[in-house]
Amino acid sequence: MKFIDEYRDAVAVRRFARAIARITTREWALMEICGGQTHAIVKYGVDELLPPQIELLHGPGCPVCVTPVELIDKAIEIAARPNVIFTSFGDMLRVPGTSGDLLSAKARGGEVRIVYSPLDALKLAQANPDREVVFFAVGFETTAPANAMAVFQAAQQGVTNFSILVSHVLVPPAIEAILGAPGNRVQGFLAAGHVCAVVGYEEYYPLAEKYHVPFVVTGFEPLDILQGVYMVVRQLESGRAEVENQYVRCVQREGNRAAQELVRAVFEVVPRKWRGIGEIPYSGLGLRAPYAAFDAELRFDLGDYHAEESADCISGEVLQGKQKPFECPAFGTLCTPEHPLGATMDSSEGACAAYYRYRRREVAHG
Ligand code: SF4
Numbered sequence: 629m630k631f632i633d634e635y636r637d638a639v640a641v642r643r644f645a646r647a648i649a650r651i652t653t654r655e656w657a658l659m660e661i662c663g664g665q666t667h668a669i670v671k672y673g674v675d676e677l678l679p680p681q682i683e684l685l686h687g688p689g690c691p692v693c694v695t696p697v698e699l700i701d702k703a704i705e706i707a708a709r710p711n712v713i714f715t716s717f718g719d720m721l722r723v724p725g726t727s728g729d730l731l732s733a734k735a736r737g738g739e740v741r742i743v744y745s746p747l748d749a750l751k752l753a754q755a756n757p758d759r760e761v762v763f764f765a766v767g768f769e770t771t772a773p774a775n776a777m778a779v780f781q782a783a784q785q786g787v788t789n790f791s792i793l794v795s796h797v798l799v800p801p802a803i804e805a806i807l808g809a810p811g812n813r814v815q816g817f818l819a820a821g822h823v824c825a826v827v828g829y830e831e832y833y834p835l836a837e838k839y840h841v842p843f844v845v846t847g848f849e850p851l852d853i854l855q856g857v858y859m860v861v862r863q864l865e866s867g868r869a870e871v872e873n874q875y876v877r878c879v880q881r882e883g884n885r886a887a888q889e890l891v892r893a894v895f896e897v898v899p900r901k902w903r904g905i906g907e908i909p910y911s912g913l914g915l916r917a918p919y920a921a922f923d924a925e926l927r928f929d930l931g932d933y934h935a936e937e938s939a940d941c942i943s944g945e946v947l948q949g950k951q952k953p954f955e956c957p958a959f960g961t962l963c964t965p966e967h968p969l970g971a972t973m974d975s976s977e978g979a980c981a982a983y984y985r986y987r988r989r990e991v992a993h994g
Contacts, residue, residue: 631877635849636672644854645677648861655681656864657813658857659806659949661799662820663690663977664848670982672850678857685813685949688802689820691767692719692975693947694902695795697935700725703793706762706928707738713756715749716764718742723971726935746778746792753782753790762924765792768820769827772796772913773887776894779915779922791924794914797900799823800831801911806948807839814949816860818846818853821875828883832871840869847875894919903971904937904944941970946979953980960984 634640660666666686669675675684688694704725707714714730721730721740734740743749746763753761765775775792782790799820806814819832824845832843842863846856856874863870873879891913900912915923924930937944940958945951953959953972963969965981972978 632849635847635851637851641677641850641854644851644858648682648854648858649679651858651865652679652681652861653865655683656815656861657683657685657949658816658818658860659685659687659814660818660820660846660853660856661687661689661803662823662848663693663975663979663982664822665689665818665820665846665853666979667977667982668848668850668853670979670986674850674853674857677854682857682861684857686946686952686979687806687817687949688902688905688947689768689799689823690947690972690975690977690979691771691795691797692723693943693971693978694797694905695720695723695766695971696901696903697725697937698901698933699793699795700729701933701935702925702930703730703764704728704733704738705930706793706924707733707740708736709738709760709928711759713739713741713752713759713761714764715741715743715752715761717744717766719974719976720764720766722968722974724938724968724974746775747781750778750782750787750790753787754785757789759789760927761790763790763792764795766795768797768799769823769891770825772891772895773826773884776890779894779919780890782922783919788921791922791927792915793924794895795900796895796913797902798897798911798913800835801908802902802905803835805905805908805911807835807841809948811950814841816842816864817844818856818860819843821845821847821852821879824873824875824879824883826884826887828881829871829873829879830881836869836871842869843871845871845873845875845879847878902947904941904947906944938969943970943972943978943980946972953983954987956980
């Protein structure tokens with residue numbers, strides 16, 4: 629398949645792996661941000677092709693994984709209200725809240741539906757004018773334009789029974805939190821190609837300069853990732869800390885200006901709590917005042933929630949690259965995809981799910 633097969637070509641993959649080995653003279657710890665990249669690395673064994681001096685740390689770029697417990701609890705409460713149709717992408721339905729998940733709310737009689745786009749949820753609201761339709765707007769910069777479009781269209785068309793429960797997070801503030809944390813080990817980043825396709829990569833220049841770490845915008849196929857690693861290692865070995873773009877077939881430096889303008893018109897930057905990590909300043913999006921009528925938290929008067937995370941779950945450490953999933957005592961025993969204790973096991977993009985699916989032997993071997 630064009631644009632897939634050539635990026636999974638085994639001969640080219642081995643050639644790049646050998647090229648990385650040739651230029652590596654010491655130990656380096658790199659982080660891939662995105663859960664999609666983590667899955668590709670674990671699925672294709674990309675990390676096992678690298679020289680032993682290079683360690684890949686898995687970052688917090690799984691939106692389902694970082695949605696705080698409190699927001700899951702709020703979603704469950706809204707879904708339980710009569711007259712509500714609660715809509716979401718399928719991967720949010722089994723994320724554990726304090727007591728249960730959206731699937732269990734559905735089993736108790738709540739009307740919870742899977743949709744494939746926020747615009748589908750908007751259509752549902754237009755088709756059911758006597759019901760309140762809520763969409764769970766979760767994601768990084770990649771999903772923000774579609775969610776902004778749904779709210780924008782609802783406002784334009786005077787739809788008054790549609791709202792969104794917002795859990796939008798932003799990548800650069802999370803990277804800065806990781807780089808500024810005591811004991812940080814990350815020396816270079818593979819930046820997520822799809823995020824940069826929307827927002828570009830200008831925001832990484834000040835981070836590269838301030839922390840003296842290289843960034844390479846990287847795609848999602850095995851060859852993309854190996855080339856991204858090669859470009860980061862080449863910079864590290866020569867003492868450079870620059871921003872480069874491996875994913876040139878999709879990403880331009882300035883990103884998608886039209887999408888950015890729409891997001892800026894509907895959302896503003898706010899502080900956000902990240903599951904397992906805590907609050908990060910300026911790390912999320914919330915609806916601007918003119919669109920407050922579409923804010924489900926205000927519409928349903930939910931107030932403040934406080935929730936404790938499972939004491940057995942170390943997903944905060946996993947999300948910051950400090951521990952690998954198989955280092956969690958619950959991995960594969962108390963915590964499995966069928967009975968996840970944390971979102972990194974439940975989410976299809978979570979690092980724990982990736983290791984469980986492709987590296988189960990590491991449970992048995994400790
Ligand atoms: S294996 Fe389960 S309990 Fe352990 S960190 Fe991952 S999600 Fe949390």
